[in-house]
């Protein structure tokens with residue numbers, strides 16, 4: 001009788017201990033997983049797990065109060081959303097610089113005050129920003145590129161070859177067109193990249 005009472009107590013104690021161990025292990029594993037989804041900082045992870053290893057349920061309660069609010073997934077999604085918002089924002093040229101009325105992305109002049117906003121490409125007729133040196137659509141000279149080319153070739157006699165290529169080939173039979181062609185070839189890829197970059201950066 002006494003013997004069986006003692007053994008009953010022993011079984012109950014064993015069950016309670018097993019329950020405690022499982023609970024303890026469960027909370028430790030749960031906290032380990034949870035903190036890993038919230039931070040990549042090794043120290044924070046170690047301290048969080050130790051807190052629960054040592055204090056268990058009170059430690060778990062403390063952990064729930066102190067843990068980082070956002071999981072790494074939340075942070076990542078928020079960043080993606082912010083980037084998408086930035087992409088959807090209207091471009092800075094949507095208003096006339098003079099009268100501030102809103103203008104279309106492809107207007108050449110402001111319909112309200114006639115301010116020049118863009119210049120049509122001399123080759124493909126698409127609207128080009130005034131500070132573009134190359135047309136991004138057909139890679140011919142843009143408004144700025146033309147002005148720069150005209151300015152730098154004005155002093156020497158090469159200016160004639162610039163304004164009228166077929167006729168200017170006469171005085172220096174080969175040198176002028178070759179030089180012109182090579183300089184265009186060397187210049188246009190670089191300035192195309194440059195203008196593209198300017199367009200991305202804003």
Ligand SMILES: [Zn+2]
Pocket residue numbers: 096097098099100101110111112113114115
């Ligand atoms: Zn205007």
Ligand SMILES: [Zn+2]
Pocket residue numbers: 121122123124125126135136137138139140
């Ligand atoms: Zn063009």
